[in-house]
Amino acid sequence: MKNTGIWMDKEKAYIIDIKENNEDMITIFSEIEDYRIHGGSGTRFKGGPQDVVQDSKYLEREKNQFKAYFKKIIPHIENADMIVIYGPAEAGKKFNKELAENYKDIGNKVKAVLKADSMTENQIKALIRDYFKNQEQQII
Template sequence: MKHIGIWIDKEKAHVILVKEDNEDMTTIVSGIENFRIHGGSGTRFKGGPQDVVQDSKYLEREKHQFKTYFKNVASHIKDADKIVIYGPAETGEKFSKELEINYKEISKKVKDVIKADSMTDNQTKALVRSYFKKDQQRIH
C-alpha cells in the first residue's frame, strides 16, 4: 500500500510517502510568481499620465503556472493507492479540482482534502502518518 499525503500551498508542495517505520518527503517548488500590481501616477505632477495595469494578463499567466505546478505534483503521486491533501487557503481545493478534471485516475485515490495552516516538516509528517493510522483503524 502506497499512502501519500500532500501539504500544498502556492509556493511549494511537500509530498509525503508513509512507510512502515518512517516517511519520505519530497518538496516541489511551484515556480508561481508573486506579483504585485502597481498602478498610479507615472509622474509627480497631479493629473499626469497614469499607468494602466492589465490584471487579466497577470491572472492568465498565474493560471498557466498553477497548471504546470499541479502537473508536476501529479507526476509524483500517480502510483499512490491512497492520497490525502492538506493546505491553507484554496490551493488544496484547486489541486483537487485539477485532479478531478485532468487526472481522473489519481482523483479516485484522493480520500480527503483538509485545510491546514503552515507547519514544520515534522508536524506535516506526523499529520499525514496519523491520518493514515486512523484510516487503518476504521478499516479494521
C-alpha cells in the first residue's frame, strides 16, 4: 500500500511517499508570481491622473499558474492508495477542488485536507508518517 502526503503552499509542494518502511520525498516548485497591485495616484498632486488597476487580469493569470502547478504534481500522486494534503494557506483546498473536479479517480483517494504551518522537511515527514500511522491504528 502506497500512502502519499503532500505539504503545499503557493511556493512549493513536498510530496512524501510512504510504502512499507520506505519514505521518498520530492519537492516541486510552483512558478506562481507573487504580485502586488500598485495603483493610485501617478503624481504627488491631489486629483492627478490615476492608474487603472486590472485586478481580473492578475487573478486570471494566477488561476492559470495554479493549474500549471497542480499539473506538475499530478504524475507524482497518480499511483497512491491514500492521499493527505497539508498546508498553511488555501493552496491545499484549491488543489483538492481541482482533483475533485478534473481528476476524480485521484480526488477519491484524498482522505483529508488539513491546516499546518510552515515546517522543516523533517517535521513534514514526521507529520505525514504520524497521520498514516494513526489511520492504520483506527482500521485495526
